[in-house]
């Protein structure tokens with residue numbers, strides 16, 4: 001058992017250097033022995049439903065992911081706030097396991113909680129409302145049935161706003177983000193115990209341990225490829241960051 005965790009790559013254009021870096025990274029994984037690839041959301045700066053616009057735009061990335069699947073790698077995709085309604089294409093067509101919220105996995109005795117991280121801030125009422133709204137049947141229906149060019153236009157506008165919000169507005173201080181990550185971990189531990197928490201979304205790479213009622217839990221935030229391309233590797237024996245440049 002060996003898993004790679006990636007998030008917040010925010011690929012905007014298939015020809016961009018970040019997209020090419022991601023493709024090269026995935027291609028390099030074709031030569032690795034591992035079992036699972038976890039995409040923790042905001043991989044694409046915009047992906048909505050199964051619209052052929054996105055499937056065509058990111059066909060090269062999709063084809064490397066298919067190659068990985070053919071090698072026997074299981075791919076997990078957690079919806080972010082930039083990649084939404086992933087069931088139709090990613091699950092039904094690609095056979096990727098899609099998650100709309102947090103999930104827990106076991107690597108032998110190691111229990112790992114995995115999530116995108118967009119529910120980390122309970123004070124962010126505006127976003128919590130938006131998250132709820134986007135997941136209502138009515139919005140899902142619109143995202144599927146509106147003409148593709150309208151979905152893309154609305155999506156790109158919102159995506160740009162959201163990225164600005166995450167990187168400029170919400171980023172008060174590093175200590176503020178760290179505190180939010182910590183408080184979130186404690187809130188989660190009150191409900192369920194686990195050895196490792198892995199999330200993204202806040203665009204801030206973090207790695208620390210907390211003690212909660214006698215148990216040590218390691219908390220990882222994957223940061224973003226907008227700053228540095230990294231992946232986190234989990235095996236039952238060892239959990240560590242790798243940098244990709």
Ligand SMILES: [Mn+2]
Nearest residue numbers: 042080081201
């Ligand atoms: Mn996000």
